[in-house]
Amino acid sequence: MSITTCTVxxxxxxxxxxxxxxxxxxEQPRVIPNAIVRAKGDNATYIGHEVAKCQDYTSLRxxxxxxxxxxxxxxxxxxxxxxxxxxxxxxxxxxxxxxxDGLFSKEVLAVNTAESSLLITEPYxxxxxxxxxxxxxxxxxxxxxxxxxxxxxxxxxxxPLLAKPNMSPSECLLVIDSGFSFTHVVPILEGAVVxxxxxxxxxxxxxxxxxxxxxxxxxxxxxMEETYIMNEIKEACCFVSxxxxxxxxxxxxRPTRNPIVQDYxxxxxSAHRPGRxxxxxxxxxxxxxxxxxxxxxxxIPEILFRPTDIGLExxxxxxxxxxxxxxxxxxxxxMFWANIGLVGGNTAMPGFRNRLMAELxxxxxxxxxxxxxxxxxxxxEAYRSAVAFAARPEFPQFAVxxxxxxxxxxxxxxRKFRDWKPVEKDSARGREPAKGKGARGRADEDxxxxxxxxxxxxxxxxxxxxASKRQS
Amino acid sequence: xxxxxxxxxxxxxxxSGPLDPDVISKRTKRHLDExxxxxxxxPTGSGAHAGVSGEPDEEDxxxxxxxxxxxxxxxxxxxxxxxxxxxxxxxxxxxxxxxAILYKKNLAVLLDESGxxxxxxxxxxxxxxxxxxxxxxxxxxxxxxxYWGKYKCKRCAMPYCDINCEGIHNxxxxxxxxx
Ligand SMILES: [Zn+2]
Ligand SMILES: [Zn+2]
Numbered sequence: 322m323s324i325t326t327c328t329v330x331x332x333x334x335x336x337x338x339x340x341x342x343x344x345x346x347x348e349q350p351r352v353i354p355n356a357i358v359r360a361k362g363d364n365a366t367y368i369g370h371e372v373a374k375c376q377d378y379t380s381l382r383x384x385x386x387x388x389x390x391x392x393x394x395x396x397x398x399x400x401x402x403x404x405x406x407x408x409x410x411x412x413x414x415x416x417x418x419x420x421x422d423g424l425f426s427k428e429v430l431a432v433n434t435a436e437s438s439l440l441i442t443e444p445y446x447x448x449x450x451x452x453x454x455x456x457x458x459x460x461x462x463x464x465x466x467x468x469x470x471x472x473x474x475x476x477x478x479x480x481p482l483l484a485k486p487n488m489s490p491s492e493c494l495l496v497i498d499s500g501f502s503f504t505h506v507v508p509i510l511e512g513a514v515v516x517x518x519x520x521x522x523x524x525x526x527x528x529x530x531x532x533x534x535x536x537x538x539x540x541x542x543x544x545m546e547e548t549y550i551m552n553e554i555k556e557a558c559c560f561v562s563x564x565x566x567x568x569x570x571x572x573x574x575r576p577t578r579n580p581i582v583q584d585y586x587x588x589x590x591s592a593h594r595p596g597r598x599x600x601x602x603x604x605x606x607x608x609x610x611x612x613x614x615x616x617x618x619x620x621i622p623e624i625l626f627r628p629t630d631i632g633l634e635x636x637x638x639x640x641x642x643x644x645x646x647x648x649x650x651x652x653x654x655x656m657f658w659a660n661i662g663l664v665g666g667n668t669a670m671p672g673f674r675n676r677l678m679a680e681l682x683x684x685x686x687x688x689x690x691x692x693x694x695x696x697x698x699x700x701x702e703a704y705r706s707a708v709a710f711a712a713r714p715e716f717p718q719f720a721v722x723x724x725x726x727x728x729x730x731x732x733x734x735x736r737k738f739r740d741w742k743p744v745e746k747d748s749a750r751g752r753e754p755a756k757g758k759g760a761r762g763r764a765d766e767d768x769x770x771x772x773x774x775x776x777x778x779x780x781x782x783x784x785x786x787x788a789s790k791r792q793s
Numbered sequence: 794x795x796x797x798x799x800x801x802x803x804x805x806x807x808x809s810g811p812l813d814p815d816v817i818s819k820r821t822k823r824h825l826d827e828x829x830x831x832x833x834x835x836p837t838g839s840g841a842h843a844g845v846s847g848e849p850d851e852e853d854x855x856x857x858x859x860x861x862x863x864x865x866x867x868x869x870x871x872x873x874x875x876x877x878x879x880x881x882x883x884x885x886x887x888x889x890x891x892x893a894i895l896y897k898k899n900l901a902v903l904l905d906e907s908g909x910x911x912x913x914x915x916x917x918x919x920x921x922x923x924x925x926x927x928x929x930x931x932x933x934x935x936x937x938x939x940y941w942g943k944y945k946c947k948r949c950a951m952p953y954c955d956i957n958c959e960g961i962h963n964x965x966x967x968x969x970x971x972x
Contacts, residue, residue: 357872368876383831412903414893418873426878446919448907457889505922516917522924523829531828535836536939539966545834573940616939628924629931631828632821635924644925741917 326466328711329425329432331441332473332704335387335409336501336526336666338369339704340424342432347708350701351429357384357416362590369420370429377590380546386417387444387502409444409502409525410451418458425463434463438720440711442473442703445498445505445519446741453731460726467720469711470738473664473703474498474507475514479713480706482662482696493656495646497638497677498703499667501526504625504638506645508657516741518648520641523633524625526667530555532631533621542612550596554585554612555621557598561672562619563679572616581618584611622670626680639680659690664702668695811948867895937961 328343334355341350353370360367362377375381387409411417425432439459443452452470459468474496477483483490496507504522508515534551538544544551562568571579587610588596599611624630626637636644646657658681663674674695685691696702710716725733735742827833871894877883886894904910909918935942935954942952944959949967953959 366872368872385831388831410903413897414890415868415871415873415895415897418890418894419876422873422876423878428878446917446922448903448909448919450903450906454889454893457887457893461887462884462890517915519917519922520924521919521922527831528828531830531833534833535828540938548832569940620934620939627927627932629927629929630934631825632931633825634926636927640928641924743912743916 326436326438327432328438328440328716329430329434329465330704330707330711331424331439332707333411333441333443334473334500335385335444337700338420338424339701340430341704341708342430343708343711347712348705350704351424352700353420353424353429355386355417355420357419358382359384369423371423378549378588379590381549383548384413384416386413386420387411388413388416410448411444411455412451414454414458418462421458421463434465437465438711438717439463439465439468440707440716440720441468441470442476442707443470444502445472445474445507445521446516447472449735449742452734456721456726456731456734460723464723467717467722469716469720470734472507472514472740473706474505474509476703476706476710477662477664478509478512478706479709480702481709482664482702482706483660483694491656491660493649493653493660495642495657495661497642497661497663497665497668499525499625499638499663499665501666504665504667506638506641508645508649510649510653513739514741515649518645519741520645522625522628522635522638522641524628524635526552526555529559529621529624529667532624533559533617536617536621537612537614540617544612550588553588553596554614556669557596558583558585558614558618559622559670560619561622561626561670561676563672563676565619565623568619569616576615577613579615582613582615583618584613586611619672622667622673625667626676637680639677639684642677642681643684655686655689658685659692661691661693663693663695664699666700668699812950817950868897871895936966 330339330341330343330346330350332339332350336355337352338355339350339352341347351370354372355369356372357369358367358372358375359365359382360375360377361380361382365375367375424430425434441455441459443455447455455470459465459470477496478490478494483494492511494509496505496509498505498507502525504524506520508518530548530552533555534544534548537551568581572581576582584599586597586599586605588594589608592608599605605611620630624633626639628635628637635641642661646654649657661677661681663677667673674693678691678693681691681693719737721733721737725737729736824836827836873894874883898906909920912918933942933945933952934940935958936951937953937958940954942954944954945952946959946962946967951962951966953962
């Protein structure tokens with residue numbers, strides 16, 4: 322290999338970190354919990370990658386770098402009082418550093434960070450003051466040679482999800498990223514996120530697991546301490562209903578025998594027996610205990626489509642997609658309806674795509690094609706897209722170097738990393754893609770690339786997306 | 794395992810008249826906050842005093858409660874300093890890094906510092922990106938069994954589906970919270 326500097330890729334999620342070295346872990350990243358875990362069984366503390374060594378997942382307590390630091394009702398004019406939670410932002414840097422230290426060490430990636438480049442993902446609408454701390458850790462603590470920071474969805478255009486054979490990817494793409502903390506709808510036009518049209522629903526995998534935990538604790542077993550186990554049960558049993566009313570009736574009519582009801586056999590760690598779904602008709606010995614999953618299988622994921630089911634006053638996913646598309650340039654809306662991609666763990670639930678398709682079909686204009694592309698491995702999609710982006714020859718142009726940081730501090734990053742923030746005055750000339758309602762979205766006459774500080778060739782433009790179009 | 798069969802239920806005090814709608818909506822909000830906690834293990838909404846404070850439990854921090862910081866106070870213990878890998882001795886961190894590790898800031902401070910509330914109206918921010926209110930009215934699901942909840946408890950407004958679930962509701966959950 323001719324690569325002298327290795328590039329480290331971190332899809333740094335609130336639940337798991339997908340991490341690897343470009344050229345080595347391109348297909349399969351290391352996936353480690355972004356958590357510090359205290360186990361009840363041995364009273365030991367496991368940091369990030371060490372969680373895999375834990376033998377007994379009973380009553381785990383979690384400390385998460387992406388922690389909610391408080392939720393309260395804030396009055397933000399002109400919207401009036403609204404409830405905001407600050408979860409999903411990186412706030413516990415002590416925990417994050419402990420996990421990253423382990424990740425970069427010989428125990429996992431074995432990289433010399435001072436001789437490497439870094440591509441790291443951050444939450445959508447990450448706060449500027451928190452972004453500064455990212456920069457500080459990257460350059461002051463780990464001393465990376467260069468780095469690039471962006472949201473996960475902004476990488477998806479480079480990845481496998483919407484790649485069609487022998488065709489250049491669509492200029493318009495709408496990414497639905499349903500993760501641990503939130504669900505985001507993120508339109509991308511010519512490689513750039515249209516931040517004015519990005520929408521967020523405050524429902525993520527964490528809330529769904531907690532709701533399931535609470536529901537079964539009320540109805541059957543007290544599982545309130547068993548977040549880890551309930552998350553596994555959620556992943557094993559839950560699905561998105563394609564006909565909610567019908568499925569409710571099915572479960573009601575014969576609660577113990579119907580096509581939906583399942584028994585989940587609890588894990589028994591002392592017997593090294595993982596949890597699993599009981600096979601139909603399978604008889605079990607006395608040492609087995611089971612949890613019956615009836616309408617719980619689909620009423621929990623249903624919250625993504627109907628947040629009001631738990632009293633959350635937010636539109637469901639399909640209506641939010643329609644609301645986002647309505648904010649985009651009118652002549653391009655059809656292209657967004659036809660290029661919807663799903664990433665994030667919740668989209669792995671069976672039925673998710675079909676339900677969304679059906680609802681979107683009824684919301685879209687009749688003459689409009691609606692197409693939803695599901696990822697085979699939605700948890701890894703952003704990572705694999707990051708690999709594809711980092712492998713491009715122009716990638717180094719987008720990164721900020723250690724020297725630039727030493728010279729200008731976080732200003733170097735603010736200037737170069739394009740995100741939701743308004744472009745700073747001195748570099749603002751003529752590049753404001755899709756400002757306002759997106760009406761001026763296609764500034765064809767203008768170069769709207771993420772500022773490649775070094776040169777402005779057609780190659781460096783628009784993260785490659787618009788390059789061929791401009792030349793033709 | 795194995796876990797205990799359904800916990801002893803909190804006995805509801807079914808004594809006075811219907812609850813104030815404000816109290817009901819506060820409880821719903823509090824419940825939503827609970828559902829976002831990392832170590833959510835004990836519903837807090839029981840009894841009439843619930844839903845007042847709006848602050849999450851101290852224990853929400855999870856592991857190492859000793860390391861928790863409140864306003865302006867440095868952490869007493871850090872976990873990142875404790876563990877070294879590869880036998881390397883710890884690097885001397887910069888002031889910026891020490892500050893980030895030692896002082897964990899709360900939401901109000903972070904939002905305040907970020908300046909996003911003051912950004913001009915056209916600028917999209919975390920606060921403005923939230924999904925709009927739903928167009929359709931909420932549908933009622935039985936708070937006991939999950940089936941359609943045709944009826945609403947006269948005291949606490951939680952939906953239930955039939956006389957059986959109404960009985961369970963009255964015994965266990967009435968007044969605890971809404972929806
Ligand atoms: Zn019922
Ligand atoms: Zn009641």
